[in-house]
Amino acid sequence: MDVINLTIDNKPVVVKKGTTILEAAKGIGVHIPTLCYMKLEDLNIENKPGGCRICVVEVEGRRNLAPACCTEVHEGMVVNSHSIRAINARRTVMELILSDHPTDCLICAKSGNCDLQNMAHYLGIRKIHYEGEQSHYRKDTSPAIIRDVDKCIMCRRCEMMCNEVQTVGVLSAINRGFNSVVAPAFEMNLDHSVCTYCGQCVAVCPTGALTEVDETGKVVRVLSDPTKTVIVQTAPAVRAALGEEFEMEAGTLVTGKLVAALRRLGFDYVFDTDFAADLTIMEEGTELLNRLGKHLAGDKEVKLPILTSCCPAWVKFFEHQFPDMKDIPSTARSPQQMFGSIAKTYFADKLGIKREDLVVVSIMPCVAKKYECGRDEFKVNKNPDVDFALTTRELAALIKISNINFRTLPNEDFDNPLGESTGAAVIFGTTGGVIEAAVRTAYELHTKKELPRLDFDELRGMEGIRKATIDFGGIPLHIGIAHGLGNARKLLEEIQAGKSEFHAIEIMSCPGGCIGGGGQPYHHGNAEILKKRQAAIYREDSKKSIRKSHENPYIIKLYKEFLGHPMSEKAHHLLHTAYFDRTEEKG
């Protein structure tokens, strides 16, 4: 039997065998509240430990209540989703959760965005009848992520992201019973662990137990310092998501308003990380062509496939877990760091100021960027190339605090010279974008011919691992794409085993790429939001007059005036980096 007939709240329902009560109810518009459950459609990410017991419903003939999220329907099942018994149970369970949760909601980093708070509101909790001992743990602050485990409700979403999706393996449930909690090994701090700071745990945490390090205060302080020139760069994925923080439809592009808001916040120059993304393509694309050329010439030593290196969490991942492969990724720095490096040399020179007096702030969809800009190799005399990296969410908070009415802002343009970018740079924000941008440039540089088409649909999508072969003037170029570190691991293991056929692989740590970054507005488990952001990114690309990095006039100018040519000694010094074996730091 492939279909199942049942009734939910007196309504007959016909669903496919294997459907859960929750899905069946959703199909007929019956909302059953959930807390630990999370499903990201198309990304194969599902968390249903059946632990929170908020989604319990009454099933006729069953002794106890059934968790809707993980109970499959059966023929003739009669479900009552909101009987007095179910509602009472739900409310009591909620009271229990709250009895072991701090009540500092007013000043919690998650206030207003908290699934637990929303649930308490939804269930109309006004009193906790079962007060008692609360769990207390040491607060853990790392360069990017804060763990305030007193607020952990054991939904296990972070654990699932860290272990199953990302295969990083930093977090595990520890101890048992009332003392159980999710923590790194030996309850050490995150900065003593192999954590990549990808922030996917933060992205899915329903409470304030996992949040990013808030640096808005520091940024406000430099903005009000008259001795400093403060410039800002914004990553491509930010413009496709920031609007959500201001009740705008997911997928709304807010590039112009974003620029206007940044200007009103008091940044002296508003630039675009996309400019540096174009620069990355020049360097990385050239590196690809160099390696490919040597390979075609029969050089057995040359390392292929080349792996992209824009994602700091991915970099930290292979430094910890695949140190033997640290000479395979491109040596090109990430766009954020290229931007900082150029800003504090080329641009500071133009302004005639010392690098110490120039403050570079970046707006990123990412929490790992906070860690990246603190890496020693990206500092000159202890002065970092990028001073502060704020997440999309932090920027939204800053805009709100500053009383800027975002929705009514006019559209404004980026400043120059570091604000001009191409469509190729914009698509860095989604999985598959970097490699598509690289292909656009490398193809033309290699074949000296114009591309017949610019949209490489074969590289786009949401599949965790994608493969495509591009005809590179007679040479079939094998390209791989992975997003999510678990998928990256699979491709890396193929390379390790000598079974990889790829010439180039793009890797992004976060599912969906930067649009799904750990610093983006919370998706609350709604994968549709990610798809809409992705569509927005491609829309922005298609609207751009220039869509190939090597055609960006300011990039051409930068090479002419300052860098010489891609992979020049100066470019090598300012735009490339080296990687480190971090196995001994393992926690």
Add this chain to the structure above:
Amino acid sequence: MTDYRMHILICGGTGCKASDSNGIKEKLNYFINEFNLEDEVQVVLTGCFGFCEKGPIVKVLPDNTFYTEVKPSDAEDIVKEHILKGRPVKRLLYKNPKNDYAVTSANNIDFYKKQIRIALRNCGFINPENIEEYIGRDGYAALGKCLTENTPEEVIKEIKDSGLRGRGGGGFPTGLKWEITRNVVNDQKYVVCNADEGDPGAFMDRSILEGDPHSVIEAMAICGYCIGADTGLVYIRAEYPLAIERLKIAIGQAEEFGLLGNDILGTGFNFKIELRYGAGAFVCGEETALIHSMEGLRGEPTVKPPFPSVSGYMGKPTNVNNVETFANIPVIINKGANWFNKIGTEKSKGTKVFALAGKINNVGLIEVPMGTTLREVIYDIGGGIKDGKEFKSVQTGGPSGGCLTKKFLDTPIDYDNLIAAGSMMGSGGMIVMDEDDCMVSIARFYLEFTLEESCGKCNPCRIGNKRLHEILCRITEGKGTIEDIDRLKVLSEVIKDTSLCGLGQSSPNPVLSTIANFEHEYLAHVNEGKCPAGQCKSLMKYEIIEDLCTGCTLCFRNCPVGAITGERRVAHFIDQSLCIKCGVCMDKCKFNAIKLN
């Protein structure tokens, strides 16, 4: 066993071993050698006789003389008097407590009279480390019969017809479970024996494994044949070293005899058994948690379905039964379903092993037909309440069960009656309580256990049981309110209704059943600040009755914390702020001058 004139069986269960049954064996052998009897008399260390209260037990065959509380120093008399002269050693015989007459034969001891031993049939009769003794008592005949005469379907039908239900607590029909697992199509299946007995106060499974490991091995092989599995796994508590040791020896012997391994009895059937060790987590008695534990994970249960019979160990169809369930199988095959299903009640067939403990005269392991009443178990077999005190309650089903009162004494014990009475069969722990036991404290004790053993995965169990425990602590400390009793009831119902696994679904049972049956005790705690049983320390006060105190200083000298002051021949005084309420003063006082309020 035919070569010897006499056999001396010594109980080698954990309880008796703790009382030096090894020492008794050594001494017996020493004297047997001394008198050159080694060809006539064999000394055997067996599994548990069940009568732990009177351990160590020594039994002499063929006359079935039953010696109790034997010490190594008694060995000389046993050999010299009994073996050489045929005169039982009177002072070691069991004395009927009713008339103080010595009972010579085990058959005449009340403790054994009402028992029918199926699962325990070999415990205390054979040397568990010798497969030949097992075979000598029809061992492996059932396996042979199944493999050579029956199809798996026929065997499953026999088990179904027998009416056997799982003895681990749930009471699911065993034959049906086998059939479901058999019907799932897969190239790899597993038979798992759940030997992670964790109820505090239950030791039936361990006793079977210690006393008759082959019966479990044989049954697992039969199960493997029926469901189509070639691998069996025994998940056993690491805290059971003796059971592990004997199981390993038994597996080794079975392999040697071709009863495990490839091509068993030339039938082409392959079956091997491996051991997996529990590591101290009660929740692993739950089958999905057990499977995760065997896979090297935290023993957290998962939502069923899928049931293990569909997706179990390593994602393969897995049939999980407990030790006692397996121990019944060979007998059912040998004697037939119709023999088995005549024993017991309508819906509960066969017998059940109980670990009888607490305030009862005859602590021990017993096996009675389903349908036996609690009264028969407690008074006839158990010999009544210790020290002539009043029976108050019997707790069945371990931490998941409930406390039953006098009014249930004549209820026939079976799965359904116990549930109807607000308790459950559980794995078979049966703890008897007397007038000195405070039922609120008992509920608190069980919650403390659940709290420690909750895996923490679901909220009702992780936090709800914590809150239940806190409320119970408040009440036993005299800080509870009448609202607390309501809170206990409401919260208990929700925990039962919403918890993920059987642990949480049953953890409030001790609370609910004690409230249902002993609400007056709860009320006395919250309304009057009194513990009727006099067990809750916070509510108690030791005081010296000045008129009776002679000032002998005995209490003063014995008080471990120096809470008593006073001059010789002058009435003493207890400083309540220092008193730890250990009761030593009251025990020591010869003049009844110390009272407890």
Add this chain to the structure above:
Amino acid sequence: MPKIKLSDNTINIIKDICAEFQNKESELINVLHKTQGKLGYLPAEVQEVIARELNSSVARVYGVVTFYSFFTMIPKGEFPISICMGTACYVRGAEQVLSEFKRQLKVEVGESTSDGKFSLNCLRCVGACGLAPVVTVGEKVYGRVAPTQVKEIIAEYREMNGAESKIA
């Protein structure tokens, strides 16, 4: 995390144990049992080696170690004292015996005395309910223990020498 500072010998012991179980992640609990059996306890450094050998994450190993009460990260005392807290022992006064041990040794359950001589633990039913309440010291079982006997039991071991720590 500081570098692993176990002796080569200890590391080899762990490696051998892991190899015995084909370095399979699913054999984690068996590996932990055997390792604790050899080394007495499972400190952080040991868990790191096990995680590496089984190609597992340290967090996962730690999650398992802290789940099961049988595994310990602190060395047991030379004479580990366990009080049975099964129901049979409880109703026959195990709690009073336990509090007397706590008082005499000045430790809580799960702790060791400062001289490392004794560690105090509770255990579930040892199955010697006929002897309730039961206390075990190492392998030795004491039955029908009254609070007043606690002092004697401790005194029995005070001057004795137990096993040396096995982790170098």
